[in-house]
Amino acid sequence: MVELVARYLETYQYESALALARTLYAEDEKSEERLHVLANVLIRRHEWKAAREALKGFWSPQNRYLRALCCLHLNLLSEGEEALLTTSPGSKPSVDAVPLEACGFNLLGRICQRANKHAAAVQHFTTSLTLDPLLWASTKALCELGSATVPVADDEGAPADPPSDYSSADRPAPPRPYVATPLSQQGGSPIGLDESLASASLSTVGVAGQLDFGSSSVSLASPNLTPIGGEPHPSSHGSEASDARGGSVVAGQDLASPSPGGAGAGGGRQLLFHSTVSKEGEKPAKLLKGEASLAAGSPLSFSSSGRAPAKWSAAASGGVPPVPRTAAALKQRAVSVLRNVGAAYHYLCQHKCREALGILQELPVRHYNTGWIQHLVGRAYFEMADYRNAKQALQHMQRLDPHRMHGLELLSTALWHLKEEVELCYLAQRVSEFDKYSPEVWCVVGNCFSLQKEHETALKFFQRAIQVDPEFTYAYTLCGHEFVANEDLEKAICMFRNAIQCDSRHYNAWFGIGSIYTKQEKFALAEYHFRRALQINPQSSVLYCHLSLALYENKKFDEALGMLKLAAHLEPRNPQVWFQRATILMSMDKNDEALQELLDVQAHSPKEAQVYFWMGKVCKKLGRIDEALRYFTFALDLDPKDNTQVCGNDSQLAAIAHRLLSRSPPPPPPLHVLD
Numbered sequence: 001m002v003e004l005v006a007r008y009l010e011t012y013q014y015e016s017a018l019a020l021a022r023t024l025y026a027e028d029e030k031s032e033e034r035l036h037v038l039a040n041v042l043i044r045r046h047e048w049k050a051a052r053e054a055l056k057g058f059w060s061p062q063n064r065y066l067r068a069l070c071c072l073h074l075n076l077l078s079e080g081e082e083a084l085l086t087t088s089p090g091s092k093p094s095v096d097a098v099p100l101e102a103c104g105f106n107l108l109g110r111i112c113q114r115a116n117k118h119a120a121a122v123q124h125f126t127t128s129l130t131l132d133p134l135l136w137a138s139t140k141a142l143c144e145l146g147s148a149t150v151p152v153a154d155d156e157g158a159p160a161d162p163p164s165d166y167s168s169a170d171r172p173a174p175p176r177p178y179v180a181t182p183l184s185q186q187g188g189s190p191i192g193l194d195e196s197l198a199s200a201s202l203s204t205v206g207v208a209g210q211l212d213f214g215s216s217s218v219s220l221a222s223p224n225l226t227p228i229g230g231e232p233h234p235s236s237h238g239s240e241a242s243d244a245r246g247g248s249v250v251a252g253q254d255l256a257s258p259s260p261g262g263a264g265a266g267g268g269r270q271l272l273f274h275s276t277v278s279k280e281g282e283k284p285a286k287l288l289k290g291e292a293s294l295a296a297g298s299p300l301s302f303s304s305s306g307r308a309p310a311k312w313s314a315a316a317s318g319g320v321p322p323v324p325r326t327a328a329a330l331k332q333r334a335v336s337v338l339r340n341v342g343a344a345y346h347y348l349c350q351h352k353c354r355e356a357l358g359i360l361q362e363l364p365v366r367h368y369n370t371g372w373i374q375h376l377v378g379r380a381y382f383e384m385a386d387y388r389n390a391k392q393a394l395q396h397m398q399r400l401d402p403h404r405m406h407g408l409e410l411l412s413t414a415l416w417h418l419k420e421e422v423e424l425c426y427l428a429q430r431v432s433e434f435d436k437y438s439p440e441v442w443c444v445v446g447n448c449f450s451l452q453k454e455h456e457t458a459l460k461f462f463q464r465a466i467q468v469d470p471e472f473t474y475a476y477t478l479c480g481h482e483f484v485a486n487e488d489l490e491k492a493i494c495m496f497r498n499a500i501q502c503d504s505r506h507y508n509a510w511f512g513i514g515s516i517y518t519k520q521e522k523f524a525l526a527e528y529h530f531r532r533a534l535q536i537n538p539q540s541s542v543l544y545c546h547l548s549l550a551l552y553e554n555k556k557f558d559e560a561l562g563m564l565k566l567a568a569h570l571e572p573r574n575p576q577v578w579f580q581r582a583t584i585l586m587s588m589d590k591n592d593e594a595l596q597e598l599l600d601v602q603a604h605s606p607k608e609a610q611v612y613f614w615m616g617k618v619c620k621k622l623g624r625i626d627e628a629l630r631y632f633t634f635a636l637d638l639d640p641k642d643n644t645q646v647c648g649n650d651s652q653l654a655a656i657a658h659r660l661l662s663r664s665p666p667p668p669p670p671l672h673v674l675d
Contacts, residue, residue: 001020001024002024002033002034002037004020005017005020005021005024005037005041008020009040009041009044014041014044014045017041017044018038018041018042018045021034021037021038021040021041022038024037024038025037025038032058032060032062032063033060035054035055035058035063036060036062036063036066038054039051039054039055039063039066039067040066042054043066043069043070048070048073048074049070049074051066051067051070052067052070052071052074052076055067055070059087059088059089061099061100061104062099062100064083064084064087064099065083065084065099065100065103065104065107067079067080067083068080068081068083068084068107068108068111069107071083071111072107072110072111072114075114077111077114077115078115080107080111081093081108081111081112081115084097084098084099084104084107084108084111085097085098085108095108095124095127101131101132102128102129102131102132102135102138103128103132103135105124105125105127105128105131105138106124106125106128106135106137106138106141108124109121109122109123109124109125109128109138109141110141112124113141113145116504118145118504121141121145122142122145122147125138125141125142125145125147126138126142126147126150126151129142129150129151130151133151133152133153134153134334134335134338136338136342139342139345139346140345142346143342143345143346143348143349143350144349144503144505145505146349146350146505146536150342150346152339152342152343153335153338153339154335178377178381178386178389178390178392178393337363337364337367340359340362340363341359341360341363341367341373341376343359344356344357344359344360344376345376347359348376348379348380348383351383351537351538351539351540352539353380353381353383353384354380354384356376356380357377357380357381360373360376360377360380361377369396369400370400370401371397371398371400371401371404371407372401374393374394374396374397374400375393375394375397375404375406375407377393378390378391378393378394378397378407378410378411378414379407379410381393382394382410382413382414387414387417387418388414388418390410390411390414391411391414391415391418394407394408394410394411394414395411397411398411403434403435405431405435405438405440405441406440407440408427408431408440408441408443408444409439409440409443409444409447409474411427411444412424412427412428412443412444412447412448413447415427415447415451416447416450416451419451421448421451421452424444424447424448424451425448427444427448428444428445428447428448431444432444432445437468438468439465439466439468439469439472439475440465441465442461442462442464442465442468442475443461443462443465443474443475443478445461446458446459446460446461446462446465446478446482447478449461450478450482450485455482455485455486456486458478458482459479459482459483459486462475462478462479462482463475463479466479470502471502472502473499473502473503473506473509476495476496476498476499476502476509477495477496477499477506477508477509477512479495480492480493480495480496480499480509480512481512483495484512484516489516489519489520492512492516493513493516496509496510496512496513496516497509497513505536507532507533507534507536507537507543508533510529510530510532510533510536511529511530511533511543511546513529514526514527514528514529514530514533514546514550515546517529518546518549518550521553523550523553523554524550524554526546526550527547527550527551527554530543530546530547530550531547534547539570540570541566541567541568541570541571541574541577542567544563544564544566544567544570545563545564545567545576545577545580547563548560548561548563548564548567548580548584549580551563552584552587557584557587557588560584561581561584561585564577564580564581564584568581575600575601575604575605578597578598578600578601578604579597579598579601579611579614581594581597582594582595582597582598582601582614582618583614585597586614586617586618586621591618591621591622592622594618595615595618595619595622598611598614598615598618599615602615607638608638609634609635609636609638609639610635612631612632612634612635612638613631613632613635615631616628616629616630616631616632616635619631
């Protein structure tokens, strides 16, 4: 009869399974086995409270596991932990009592993670993976908790040696273009893929994460620096450059609100990882070289390239590898792929997005062209603020898996940044008709209304996403930015704090609170929150720039310069770093060094009036009046509206401004009337 209940469950005949399980249990209410069958049916029907009540007083390993699972879903964390660690009422808690080996330790880790006992959660997830290295849920949880090491399996799926720290290069590698075919398969069009997408090159991406240091209370005004031949960031066009999610630099305006991150991840809505410039028509970046030390039995330790082993790459076999025909070969291949995907996900959670892409793009084509992997590829590009490549990857995910909801919140945010309103509206309409019980769907709809500046309506949909899934961190982040757009800063802080409560490693929420405190001129609090964000993500030059601003306002000039040096190391091509260094050096009366920094900025962005204005101020302080007049003249030529700011009380500069502004176009030539 128990086998019949199991058969009903396998065929989703829950009513029949429940009736039969209740009948069997009524025959012997003291039977642990029959209670386990009944509780299993109730849990399949999501009747968590009924299952928990039925399991009280029963202490077999299977029943303790089910009771702990019910407690996790009911948020009764202490009771769930007790159910796993004790074998009888009043017994002393011990990890030796955890039932069902790897699965039991995974459940205990989830309970500790929910209770914010992160050190204990890491320990339990590690134990779980030591017992079963193929338990993906534990691998994923360890990566998201920020663990430096993750146990891996050898080629037979057995536990490997204890993990050791991995190393990565000091300097970030060049950005990789999005490829629709994994690197090991390039040279032929992938199966079922558009030729246009297969040949996609690196799209135009402007200076991502540009900052607005031009609030009236802060002296670090910074222009919108567009490199020569480059394109501005998608979120910084015209009057929308200082939009809450743009994060762009516009002189004379208040500090733009933070750029949120993802599910965890969310600026506007960008994840503030890397923000490297790429140019239209530029050749794809040279691919990283080297091999990853993911050999059989090795811990999760990679070389600086982040490249996956070539054992299963098609390049090594001269084409698409054959499908394994034996169970042993299939297991070995599955272990290898899962190990490499786990390594890529680990890098992604450590914010080493280029290394993650290096591994993902080496996967066999049949695995690379799946919705799951394309989601990870799109997330990596998204977190590097490369929204065009992120859009390509996530749209490819949709083509491969049309009904996949995970990842749609990132796709909608990428479309938000690219201002592609028609595509975003179509996506919102399509997914809302398919699944109204997914938080990602309501985030897509909220992004659609946010792009149309209907912030109140967008807030309703983001709050609906929270109602559907109270643990969906990204929805809290988006709510926070909508409140910032409405200038409701207190509610925005509350939403960011809720995001941190859901995921303490959600550094975008720490960054969001710090940016709000910067707007409120509470620079000590801003410094604290920016430092917390940098502890989680030390790979973001944008975070270093914001922290340097807070340090500058707190009169910590040397430390502010040190932060900018680190930002320049991460992103040497970002002129915002040079400009901010120049303004700090000016405040320290190091005018010669400041002028050199400004000359570098001017060479990078020769059409920015604010750069010439600051160069004129520095030359004036150095007593180089002629040079100062020349730079002020250039500034007025580029932006005549700033004549009051440039001239001030200087009569000589006022005369130059008057002469420039009074210029009238030459009269037209006389018309000759033909007889």
